[in-house]
Amino acid sequence: MTDHARSPRTVLAACCVPWDDTGALVEPLFRDSIAGLAAHGLRDLYVFGTAGEGYAVDEPRFDHVVDVFADEARRHGVDPMVGLISLSLPAVIGRIERCAARGIRSFQLSLPSWGALNDAELATFFAETCGRFPEAAFLHYNLGRSGRMLTPDDYATLAAEHPNLVAVKHTRADYATVHRLFARAPQLRHFFTEAMYSYASLVGPAGFLVSIASVHPRLAREYFEAGVARDTDALMATCAELLDLSAALRRAVGPGPHMDGAFDKVFARMHDPRFPLALLPPYQGASDDAYEAFRGALRAHHPRWLEPS
Numbered sequence: 617m618t619d620h621a622r623s624p625r626t627v628l629a630a631c632c633v634p635w636d637d638t639g640a641l642v643e644p645l646f647r648d649s650i651a652g653l654a655a656h657g658l659r660d661l662y663v664f665g666t667a668g669e670g671y672a673v674d675e676p677r678f679d680h681v682v683d684v685f686a687d688e689a690r691r692h693g694v695d696p697m698v699g700l701i702s703l704s705l706p707a708v709i710g711r712i713e714r715c716a717a718r719g720i721r722s723f724q725l726s727l728p729s730w731g732a733l734n735d736a737e738l739a740t741f742f743a744e745t746c747g748r749f750p751e752a753a754f755l756h757y758n759l760g761r762s763g764r765m766l767t768p769d770d771y772a773t774l775a776a777e778h779p780n781l782v783a784v785k786h787t788r789a790d791y792a793t794v795h796r797l798f799a800r801a802p803q804l805r806h807f808f809t810e811a812m813y814s815y816a817s818l819v820g821p822a823g824f825l826v827s828i829a830s831v832h833p834r835l836a837r838e839y840f841e842a843g844v845a846r847d848t849d850a851l852m853a854t855c856a857e858l859l860d861l862s863a864a865l866r867r868a869v870g871p872g873p874h875m876d877g878a879f880d881k882v883f884a885r886m887h888d889p890r891f892p893l894a895l896l897p898p899y900q901g902a903s904d905d906a907y908e909a910f911r912g913a914l915r916a917h918h919p920r921w922l923e924p925s
């Protein structure tokens with residue numbers, strides 16, 4: 617399989633941020649969680665996607681979390697990637713400048729979401745981020761919450777215009793879109809979550825955006841490697857398990873919480889029982905009961921996902 621992508625084929629993992637009752641960062645827990653992911657072989661880490669509550673932090677929290685994240689990531693030889701979610705382009709630019717001053721060069725861009733960008737606005741957004749910071753590398757986070765899902769043709773145009781646009785995180789893509797992404801924008805590394813990774817890795821050099829599989833990092837890595845090896849049987853078997861795990865998680869958490877962090881913090885607590893489930897206000901996290909119900913479901917139906925990694 618040919619691979620012309622500008623960034624390595626890896627497993628990309630989100631870091632959740634533990635907050636205390638006052639909404640302050642619990643630094644030791646955060647450091648331990650980063651160290652734990654790195655030690656388990658998840659070494660392409662980012663903070664401030666949806667699970668990392670990049671949409672909810674103010675500037676002082678942003679700077680504090682970035683300082684700790686970058687410091688701890690580098691201790692483990694991990695290149696820190698920082699997500700940028702804001703309605704304000706100047707705020708995004710300011711965050712990139714402050715990160716760049718700390719030596720950070722990998723960023724995750726999301727489109728401003730108050731109103732879906734039109735084509736001219738989209739071009740301006742990328743010119744003012746990728747174009748303005750040519751020494752940095754950017755991954756685009758393609759999600760419905762931003763109001764506009766970019767298409768394979770959009771990526772072909774943007775990748776030709778911006779050599780430092782290197783990757784995309786896809787949260788939703790159908791089979792036809794997967795094929796067109798590899799055909800129209802092969803320069804970009806396309807990352808897919810559990811359900812679509814199985815198919816995408818059979819038809820192109822897909823990256824794996826790990827979500828629920830992070831409850832067991834070794835099995836997550838094996839799933840990724842099955843995709844690299846195009847081992848259809850292993851992919852399908854693990855994909856079926858992961859879909860079942862996701863359904864169990866949704867049942868356990870129930871209908872209230874709806875931001876990714878509510879779910880991802882359950883995964884973080886599986887690795888460290890001290891990890892708080894709370895999200896920054898006004899958003900609702902999962903409850904302790906939901907966490908216990910999910911663990912119980914794994915114990916009953918998928919015990920291998922609970923074994924030591």
Ligand SMILES: N[C@@H](CC=O)C(=O)O
Binds near residue numbers: 665809
């Ligand atoms: N939960 C991830 C995205 C995966 O769908 C994130 O928070 O960035």
